[in-house]
Amino acid sequence: MSEFQAYFTNDGSVGLYSKDYDDIYHSASGALTEAYEKFVCPVNWDNLLKYDDIKVLDICYGIGYNTKSFLNYIFENKKKLLKIKNEIKKIFFIDENIDTIHTDNNYSLNNRNNIDKIYTNNIFNNISVTALDNDEILTGLSPFIKTGVKNFKKNHELIDKLKLNKYFSDKPVINYKINNSINYEILSQLLEKNPQILNNDDLLKVLSDKSNSSYFIAHLKNLFLSMHKNTFKNINLLNLHNIYYRYLTNCYKRELKGAYIENIDFNVKINDARLSVKEDKNIYNLIFLDAFTHSKCPCLWSYDFFKELYNHLSEDGMLLTYSSAAQIRSAMIAAGFAVGKIFNTRLNKFQGTVAVKNIDLIKHPLSESDLGLLKTKAGIFYRDRNLSSQNEAIIMAHKTEVENSNLMSSSMYLKTRRKNVL
C-alpha cells in the first residue's frame, strides 16, 4: 500500500498526497473540478452519443474522480444528452418524463401507450468502464470519498508542507458533486467482482480510523464495515450480494429511489497498468490517462505505452490527459495519434492534451510554437520497449538520450522564436 494523507481541496472534494511518490494525486485547487474540466468537458458528446454501447478505460483510477465525474455528468444531464442523441439519430423526442423516446412524429399525450418504445431512459444501452490502478486500497476507498463539502477544515500541517496555501480562497468554489447513487453503484459492483476487498485489512484500517472519518460518506462507510463483520468468516459472492441488498433495502431505500443507475458495467483491474492494458482485448471510445507526472511515473507516458493505447482506441475514440508536456505530445504523435489541446473555459487557457485517430475530432490544434517545441530536446520521449522497465531505468535512459542529442534546447527555441516574432 502506498502511504497517503488526505486533505480537502478547494472545491470540497478530498485530495490525497502520496508519501512514496512525494506527489499529490489531485489538484489542490479542486480534485473534482479538475476531473470534470480535464476528462469530462473535452469529451466530444456529439460523436460519443452516436453509440448505444460505449467503453471507457480509466488509467490510474485512484479514488475514481474521473470515472465518477463522467458517469455523474451523464446522470445529471440526461435531458440535454437525450436531446443531442435524438438529433443525431433523428428520433422524435418527447421530453416530459425522459423515460421513452418515440419515432412517431404524430405522437400525442393521448396515444402514448400505443407507441413502441425504441429506447429506454438510458442514453447508452451499456457503459462499460475498465478502471486500472495498482493500489487496491485507493480503489477500495473510492466509493466512500466525499465531494462538495462546505466549510471543511484545512489540514494546515499538510497544506503548509506542500505549499498549497495559494490555492485556497476563503470561500471554497463548489461547482461539482457526485450523486451518491454513483457511489452505491460502484461499491456494489466493486464488491461483487472483487469480494477480496472486503477482507483487505489495510483498507479496513483506513476506513475505521476515526481521524479519517471527515473524508468519507458516513453511511456508506458504515454499510461497508457492517458487511465486513457479517461476512468476515464466510465470504462468498451470494452472501455478499444478499447482505448488500438487505442493507440497501432496509436503510437506504429512500435515497436510492429513482436514482438507480442501470447498465453500467464497472470492472477494476489492480495491477501495473502496462500489464493490464497488454492483457486487455477491448477497444475503447474514451481513454482517460491520469498518471502521476511524467518525471515521477515515466512508465505510463512512454512512446511504447502510447503505441499500446493506440491499439486500444476506437477509430473515432479520444484519449484525454491533463499533461501538456512536449515529450508526451511527441510520444503520442510518434505512436500514430493526431494531437490537440484542451481549452479550459473557466480559466480561459489551454490545459492538457487530446489524442485521436480521427483528426476531425480535434477542436484546438497545436500551435506553431507547440509544434516547434516537439522538435527540441523537450520533445524527446521516454522509451520502454517491453513495457516492463522500472521508472528509474526509464528516466536514466531518457537522460542519456537528451544529453547526447544535437537538438536545440526548448529555452533556446523559445528565445529565438520570440526574437523572430518581434
Ligand SMILES: C[S@@+](CC[C@H](N)C(=O)[O-])C[C@H]1O[C@@H](n2cnc3c(N)ncnc32)[C@H](O)[C@@H]1O
Ligand atoms: C494522479 S493519481 C490519479 C488520481 C485518480 N484519477 C483519482 O481520481 O483519484 C495517479 C494514480 O496512479 C496510480 N499508479 C501509479 N503507478 C501506476 C502503475 N504503474 N500502474 C497503475 N497505476 C499506477 C496510483 O496508485 C494513483 O492512484
